[in-house]
Amino acid sequence: MISYIKGELTEILSDLIVVETGGVGYNIFVPVSVIDGLPSIGDEIKIYTYLNVKEDEMSLFGFLTRDDLNMFKMLISVNGIGPKVAIGALSNISSDDLRFAVLSDDVAAIKALPGIGPKTAQKLIIELKDKLKLDEVFESALAKNAVKNNASNNVMLIRNDAVEALVSLGYSSTDALNAVKAVKDIENKDSETVLKEALKNLAIF
Numbered sequence: 001m002i003s004y005i006k007g008e009l010t011e012i013l014s015d016l017i018v019v020e021t022g023g024v025g026y027n028i029f030v031p032v033s034v035i036d037g038l039p040s041i042g043d044e045i046k047i048y049t050y051l052n053v054k055e056d057e058m059s060l061f062g063f064l065t066r067d068d069l070n071m072f073k074m075l076i077s078v079n080g081i082g083p084k085v086a087i088g089a090l091s092n093i094s095s096d097d098l099r100f101a102v103l104s105d106d107v108a109a110i111k112a113l114p115g116i117g118p119k120t121a122q123k124l125i126i127e128l129k130d131k132l133k134l135d136e137v138f139e140s141a142l143a144k145n146a147v148k149n150n151a152s153n154n155v156m157l158i159r160n161d162a163v164e165a166l167v168s169l170g171y172s173s174t175d176a177l178n179a180v181k182a183v184k185d186i187e188n189k190d191s192e193t194v195l196k197e198a199l200k201n202l203a204i205f
Contacts, residue, residue, distance in 0.1 A: 103132055166180070
């Protein structure tokens with residue numbers, strides 16, 4: 001219904017911001033992680049929103065990128081996860097890390113998020129895994145890291161290459177992701193070394 005709101009940032013509170021546009025101030029709940037990326041009070045902001053409608057209230061939830069908004073929508077599509085739990089989860093984990101956790105069946109990482117227990121974590125993985133594609137997740141992460149710095153981008157490229165090589169060898173994407181995630185100090189290693197250590201991890205698994 002409301003794709004985004006563009007206007008003046010007038011307030012920043014612990015869990016929401018106020019954006020004024022057309023003489024109206026909108027309360028928008030945001031993940032805590034969004035706060036650090038906000039402009040200064042009085043500056044213009046564009047925030048992508050989701051309108052949650054209940055019988056007794058309407059609430060706006062906002063994100064700085066459409067990608068994060070889409071991850072939020074995926075979360076609330078899981079039975080048992082409402083907007084407040086989803087916003088709390090995205091306050092503690094990035095969209096990319098959450099996608100990787102889903103693809104690698106990392107129940108421990110997901111159940112550690114506030115409001116999500118073991119059963120809900122397992123349900124989340126089952127319901128969202130088929131909606132995610134490994135190559136698209138890597139492309140999204142690479143695009144974001146490219147904006148940040150070359151070091152992070154290089155690590156992501158090495159991980160991507162190693163996972164793709166393992167998948168081409170016949171391993172599942174889940175096993176490949178877990179094996180590569182278990183490799184330590186990737187930033188100090190080349191692709192060949194990471195691949196060799198990942199193969200050793202697969203032998204242990």
